[in-house]
Amino acid sequence: MTDTLLDPRNLAFELYEVLDAEELTQRERFADHNRETFDAAVATARQIAEKFFAPHNRKSDENEPEYVDGAAVLIPEIKPAVDAFIEAGFQNAGRSFEEGGMQLPNLLSRACFAHFQAANIATSSYPMLTMGASNLIGKFGTEDQKRRFFQPMIEGRFFGTMALTEPHAGSSLSDLRTRAEPAGDGTYRIKGNKIFISGGDHPLSENIVHMVLAKLPDAPPGVKGISLFIVPKFLVNDDGSLGERNDVVLAGLFHKMGWRGTTSTALNFGDNGNCVGYLVGEPHKGLAYMFQMMNEARIGVGMGAIMLGYAGYLYSLDYARERPQGRHPDGKDPTSPQVALIEHADIRRMLLTQKAYVEGSFDLGLFCARLVDDGKTGNTEEQRQLANELLDLLTPIVKSWPSEFCLKANELAIQILGGHGYTREYPVEQYYRDNRLNPIHEGTHGIQSLDLLARKLTQNKGAGLRQLIGLIESSIQRAGEYASLEELRKPLEQLLQHLQTTTQALLTDLGSGKLNETLANSALYMKVFGHAVIGWRWLEQAIRAEEGLARGNTSDESFYRGKLQAARYFLTWEVPACHHELNLLDARDQTCMAMQDGWF
Amino acid sequence: MTDTLLDPRNLAFELYEVLDAEELTQRERFADHNRETFDAAVATARQIAEKFFAPHNRKSDENEPEYVDGAAVLIPEIKPAVDAFIEAGFQNAGRSFEEGGMQLPNLLSRACFAHFQAANIATSSYPMLTMGASNLIGKFGTEDQKRRFFQPMIEGRFFGTMALTEPHAGSSLSDLRTRAEPAGDGTYRIKGNKIFISGGDHPLSENIVHMVLAKLPDAPPGVKGISLFIVPKFLVNDDGSLGERNDVVLAGLFHKMGWRGTTSTALNFGDNGNCVGYLVGEPHKGLAYMFQMMNEARIGVGMGAIMLGYAGYLYSLDYARERPQGRHPDGKDPTSPQVALIEHADIRRMLLTQKAYVEGSFDLGLFCARLVDDGKTGNTEEQRQLANELLDLLTPIVKSWPSEFCLKANELAIQILGGHGYTREYPVEQYYRDNRLNPIHEGTHGIQSLDLLARKLTQNKGAGLRQLIGLIESSIQRAGEYASLEELRKPLEQLLQHLQTTTQALLTDLGSGKLNETLANSALYMKVFGHAVIGWRWLEQAIRAEEGLARGNTSDESFYRGKLQAARYFLTWEVPACHHELNLLDARDQTCMAMQDGWF
The missing domain is CATH 1.10.540.10 (Acyl-CoA dehydrogenase/oxidase, N-terminal domain)
Structure with missing residues (x-):
């Protein structure tokens, strides 16, 4: 079991x-x-x-x-x-x-x-x-802010939220309208409306500390004019006791397709002109602060997508082992006993695909978590820098890839359960509904693809990208030590070569200012980049599996065989299909962008 | 609008x-x-x-x-x-x-x-x-059955159901356990349990007529031992008035992820030994009768998937036109007004993909409906035969392709609406939940793929397949008259050639009895076959659009331009990607089937 x-x-x-x-x-x-x-x-x-x-x-x-x-x-x-x-x-x-x-x-x-x-x-x-x-x-907070808010939060007495989105500004944070006016006493008065604030109200803690993005009166336009404020539900007295209710009002709840246990709230700040906020750090640097925490937040979202995929995979695997249904194509004797679902080729395909998606991205999620460690506690400054550079590059992938492909895994889990999978009497349909949020929040899929192509590739003069290529090449080389991995490393090697060629050409065009046409197919680029990364992680897992088999512990043999087979699936079924998408990128295909509004 | x-x-x-x-x-x-x-x-x-x-x-x-x-x-x-x-x-x-x-x-x-x-x-x-x-x-009913049941049904007084699935037998109908015993008076006593019976109970009609698959005492094993029975909720007297309540009990309702307005029921037949059924047609021919109606039923399911996709596409299109959000990559001045969502390349990609999926399969659905007409009222016996042969072949495609790709369209519609799309305050999430049923009911995706590869390709000695290839070749040839369609017809021509080679080799292996390994990747085969068919339908639409443009009616120009662009998307973005899947089929790749139960 x-x-x-x-x-x-x-x-x-x-x-x-x-x-x-x-x-x-x-x-x-x-x-x-x-x-x-x-x-x-x-x-x-x-x-x-x-x-x-x-x-x-x-x-x-x-x-x-x-x-x-x-x-x-x-x-x-x-x-x-x-x-x-x-x-x-x-x-x-x-x-x-x-x-x-x-x-x-x-x-x-x-x-x-x-x-x-x-x-x-x-x-x-x-x-x-x-x-x-x-x-x-x-x-980024002051000592006083840490004492009043941070300390009760880590004690579990206060909970927190991230209050970014507004009714007219989701992905486009530069258009935020929430304002913060200095009150003259060092505090600010916040006024504005936020939506989709998860955990914006609940009875789980003594207080709720909203981290609110807002603009000061002298703010420059756009993202460089956004400041970060602490806006507590209840003010906190000097002795740490709770003070008055702040002017933050729960305006309503959103009713979601899934993820229903988490309140999604509309919050009104300052309807009565008396919403107290505390500036965090320096003015106009709010988004920069947010971005410094974003890598870990996005790993968290990616891990959520992965774990929903994982739960669905394991449930459908158990079901497929226990549920008898039909016979093999060559075993049509209707008086013979039915075989278990898992005996059918198409069910195995759906299970193996799920395993490849879920365990491939689980590996990436934990790899990125280890990069967080290396970035903070690595033994040398160089190790720390390398880890942070690589993590920056991988963040859009670890957020977006599981959001797309572990959702697909959940779709397959439902299919394995058939009619039962479509009912709420079984858990897999909820995983699917819950997981549909992940490509949307914490930066949509489209935003992630622009982050990757327009920003992360060239960050630190491309150091993260060079490092990643070196690591993948090293894995391909090490895989060469195992004859059994020859068929697995070749497709990755071919994809990596093609991806590098495509990437250099795209970056050259971006460098020469051809922004719109070069970024038009960023979603395709991110998909292929993600497949190269997950393909690499599967090759790494395959190498470890071969090492494990070489140790000769028979109780582990099935586990390692499964790893090798999932690696084979991903590297021979999925990775080679990416060349067509790279061809479209190479051609700077503008089919989608050329579709005019009036033609729809 | x-x-x-x-x-x-x-x-x-x-x-x-x-x-x-x-x-x-x-x-x-x-x-x-x-x-x-x-x-x-x-x-x-x-x-x-x-x-x-x-x-x-x-x-x-x-x-x-x-x-x-x-x-x-x-x-x-x-x-x-x-x-x-x-x-x-x-x-x-x-x-x-x-x-x-x-x-x-x-x-x-x-x-x-x-x-x-x-x-x-x-x-x-x-x-x-x-x-x-x-x-x-x-x-297939007798005159008496038509008078008692059929007539009130077409008058709208009685409603009907199809009662096939049992708790232990969904796809594997040969394992049905529901029994029918002759009562000696020409009627039968039915005993058994059915699940997932849509419309199995409701207050919408005077009576509900269940079409129940059950086995007679002398039934041969398997699908050749299944008979079809009329089992009404209320018996019908000779004068057409309603008689006693039959021994059919609503045992419970299933709670589904979507499609919630339709009751999905568990029905118990004959708990009290007194469930009256009437044999339809001859004994043991029930499944054959069902199959004769199946083409139209499956077009109906495919059309349902298409229309859910269509509704979501149109909603997200309106939303993308009206919702301002962000700026073009080269227009970063934050004081400039926001552009509409539809101005963004990735939004256009998601809209164009939806249009290609939805209008491509809408065309196929109506093409198949026209084949139903030609099969029944065609001018010559030959025309009728050709239409029926082609429809038999296309039925698994018109059922399964929209179920997969119009669901994908609904996923994209949610993405365009972002956080709003994930809430029940907007309609697109319901379309997505509703549509998830379609790859499951009326023959799962896996069953359709076996029907296509193991049965339909060779039906009537392959006449349907030969006809389809001829029609696609004819479209490719006609497209050659338009220079603008050169880039569109080429990928279809290449796919058709490859698909024919693959198909012949698969059929040869099937003919030599290699059933399990040849059918192992039937889902891949169906996906590629479907893309070839939809690619063909898009090329046909493109030809009609060129004809329309040639007529020079300027009010229609945008409409035709949109058709050409969607055809370009499908034929150049999607169709060429299918060669990799054909390569896997050509290699008889057994990666999935070789994954042993114990390795998961």
Whole structure:
């Protein structure tokens, strides 16, 4: 039997065979840790996720938050779940012992948090949002702001939100209209309306700390005129006690297709002219601060997409093993017993595709988490710089690729369950609905593709890109040591060569100012780039699997065989198909952009 | 402004420029019709769909049927809608004047019905199911059965269902367990359980006539031992009045992800040993009868998928035209006004992709409807035979291709609306949820692919396939008359050549008994075959568009330009990508089938 949250054997493979988590314990910050403490944290996460998060996943979908007397009312199971999460220390898994944290590497805190995302993505959002908001104050706030807001947040008494989107400005943050006027006492008065604010109201914490993007009166136009403010639901007195209710009003709730357990709110700031905000850091630097936290936030979204895909894959795998249906094409004797679904070729295709998508991106998600560690605690300045450069480049991929392909995995999970999969009596349809959000929030798919092509490729003079190419080439070379991997490394090598040629030409055109036509097919580019990255991660997993087979532990043989087969699927079925998309990019095909408005 | 159900200009293009509906009026059966009567029928359908079907589409999603005291309770808006539908004559749009019908060609009755599917797929299901059930009795029933059941069904007093699936047997109909025992008086006693029976209970009609597949005591094993029975909810007396309640019990309702307005029921037949059934036709021929009606039923499912895609496309198109957001890549001045979403290249890609999927398959759906006409009322026996052979071949495509790609269109519609698209305050997320059913019911995607590769290609000694290839070659040749279509016809020509080579090799292997390995990748084969067919239909549309442009009517120029651009998208972006999948088929790649159960 597989586990319904994630496969523990695969997690151990990632942590200890692919990503060498134990090496991290040689660093000063993680010196108190070892494989046993890592495994204990993972086991605790799993227990709490299974006991407190998974059981109400369907119930919170069927009973979404209600707007009652200006407040959001949730089902009662959510609070004990987040309380147990906080009590066990996961709100601060990565923070230092001095801050009351577990001082775990990001790799491990991501691995722990993955269990909560798989068990209940909606309930897991409340602590995730709070981590994002508290990180901003912790990094850019004053000592007073840390004392008043950050400290209660890491204690789990206050929760947080990120308040960016406005009714007329979603992707286009430069058009924000929320204003902040200096009140003369060092504070500001905020006025504006925000929508789609997740966790914008709930009864889970004493206070809610909104991180609000707004413009000061002297703000320059566009994204360089956006400042960041702390706007608490309740003011906080000097002694830390709660003061008056701030002028932040819950205007309403959005009703979503999925992810229903998380309140999605419309918030009005300053309807009565009395909404107090506190500037974080310097004026006009709000978006820059946000961007500094964005890599980790986007890994978080990507991991959410992955874990929804993972949960659906494991459920459909169990179902396919247990459900008898039909016979093989050459076994038409109707009096013979039916075979299990998994015996059918097309069911295996759908399972193997799911495995390739889910475990390929799970590997990438944890690889990026390890880059966060290397960027912060790497042994040398060079290692830290390299890690940060590579992470910057991979961030649009780790966010967008799982959002697209683990959603596709959920679609396949439904198909395996057939009519049952379409009913709410089984969990897979909810995973599909929940996962549909991921290509939209935290930067849409289109925004990610522009970030990749117009910004990340050339960041740091292309250092991240050169590093990535070097790493992929190195994997291709190492794979050459195994005759069995010859057919797997070739398609990746061919794609990498083509992708490099295409990339250089696109960058040359961008450099010469041909912005519109060069960026027109950025979504195609991101898809191919993502397939190259995931193909690389599968080749890496295949190498580790060969190493594992060479160790000759027979109890692991099936596991490694499965890894090799999934790698084969991805590298021979999916990777070669990308050349056509590169051909379109090479031709600077303008078919879509040439379609005029009036022709639709 | 576009129409929210379907684009009337495009429908006119299909009916009168592509499919030559007027030619049908030269046939005796349709001699009383002309373009005016056709257009009047379409206009009436549109009015009723807009007035009675569209307004409660969201309400019936939010208020799904409830099980109360053994019966299904629906929202009150559904009955007036189906009543208006029946009153206007659409239940019998294709039936003869003598039967009280409109005697419309299938092409026109499909076009009319498309409006109801776009407006409210769930409510449209009740009459659609009744058409399917009544057609079976009308074709294979005795005179007495027609008088008792068929007549009230076409009068709209009785509704119908198709009761095939059982808890342990979905795709594998040969494993049905429902039994029928002769009662000695010519009737039978039915005993068994059926699930996922759409429309299995509701208060919309005086009676519900279930068409039940069951096995007689002397039945041979497998699909050759299945018989078809009429099992009414209420018995019908000799004078046509309703008699006793039959022993059919509503055991429960399924709760679906979408399509919620249609009851999905579990029915128990004969719990009290007293469920009366009437044999239709000869014993053991039930599945053969079902198959004779299956082409039309599957066109109906395909059209449902298309219309959900169409509705989402048109909604997202309007939204993209009206919603300002951001600026072009080369227009970064933040004080300049925002441009409409449709100005962005990636939004145009998502709109053009939707148009290509939706209008491409809409053309195929109506082309198949016209084949139904040619099969029944073609001028010569040869024409009728050719039409039926081609329709048999295209049926798995017209069912499965829209189910996959118009679902993808709905996914793109959500993406264009961004966060709003994910909320139930906008209609596109419901289209996506509704459409997810289509790859499952009326034969899953996997079943369709086996039907195509193992059965339809070689049916009638391959006559349908030869005919299709000839038609595609003819279109490619005609396209050669237009220099502008050179780039469009080439990719189709190349795909057709490759597909023929692959097909012959696969058929040779099937002929030599290599069933399992040759059918292992049938889903890939169906995808490529479908793309070839839709590519052909787009080339045909492009030829008609060039003909239209040559007529020089300037008011139509934009419409034709849009057709040419969508054809260009599909033929140059999508069609060439299929060679990789054919390569996998050529290699008889067994990657998926070789993945052993224990390796997952």
